[in-house]
Amino acid sequence: MLIGVFGFVLTASSQVEMPPDKVKVEFSITQDGCDATIIGKITMVEHWHINSIVLPEGTFGFPTSLDLDESSNYKKVGAVREPKATVMMDEASQEMISYHEGTVYFKQKIKITSEKDFEISGEFGYQTCDESKCLMPYTEEFTVKVKGCSEKDVSQTDIEKSFTEEKEGIAKDKNGTSFVRMNDEWYEVPKGNSAPFYKKYLTLVDSDEK
Numbered sequence: 001m002l003i004g005v006f007g008f009v010l011t012a013s014s015q016v017e018m019p020p021d022k023v024k025v026e027f028s029i030t031q032d033g034c035d036a037t038i039i040g041k042i043t044m045v046e047h048w049h050i051n052s053i054v055l056p057e058g059t060f061g062f063p064t065s066l067d068l069d070e071s072s073n074y075k076k077v078g079a080v081r082e083p084k085a086t087v088m089m090d091e092a093s094q095e096m097i098s099y100h101e102g103t104v105y106f107k108q109k110i111k112i113t114s115e116k117d118f119e120i121s122g123e124f125g126y127q128t129c130d131e132s133k134c135l136m137p138y139t140e141e142f143t144v145k146v147k148g149c150s151e152k153d154v155s156q157t158d159i160e161k162s163f164t165e166e167k168e169g170i171a172k173d174k175n176g177t178s179f180v181r182m183n184d185e186w187y188e189v190p191k192g193n194s195a196p197f198y199k200k201y202l203t204l205v206d207s208d209e210k
Helices: 195-209
Strands: 023-032 035-044 049-051 065-068 074-081 086-090 095-101 103-112 118-126 138-146 163-167 170-173 178-182 185-188
Touching (some): 035 049, 035 065
Antiparallel strands (some): 023 035
16 A cells, blocks of 8 residues: 555564665755755655645645745745656556656745845745655754845846836746746736736735745
8 A cells, every 4th residue: 555554664674664764865955046945855665755835626635845944034935846656546546646766856936135145945845656655754953054145235137137028026028938026026917817817816826936
């Protein structure tokens, strides 16, 4: 059973299997001025996987989570982005499961508001399973160093330079592509969507994430 079997598992050598034995967690940050992205590189041992952040309705699995400690030094931009998960029916438990295996990356965008350097601490929670069992849910703490910045030092971005018109957080470039502004960041409006609708959608996503 892939999901729902918690607990420690004894190996042939009578040692207890622990989640960190199956999952390696590494966090780093990429930064461009006041815009930055917290990146979690998650590497799983062959034949082991972790559940996705968003799980199918009714599953008994423990969802993966990436939580940053609140601070006045930065603002989160949108929700955590996870890679495309494998979704399938588990014949043993007779439920839909959603998981990641191999090496995957989880990302959280932030907007830096501090002019001084600082650190961001957070927690990465997950449950790891193989084809027959799941280990207990586990949480790892991490810290990344961030360079402070000032908006006065950040020049207009290339995307803003391409705009031919802009009003109240909605803009268009010379190719007619629409953009909307959310939490000081510009997002391209997907084809088939109006700019006002997409801006409202991003507002709802940001509200749910908080």
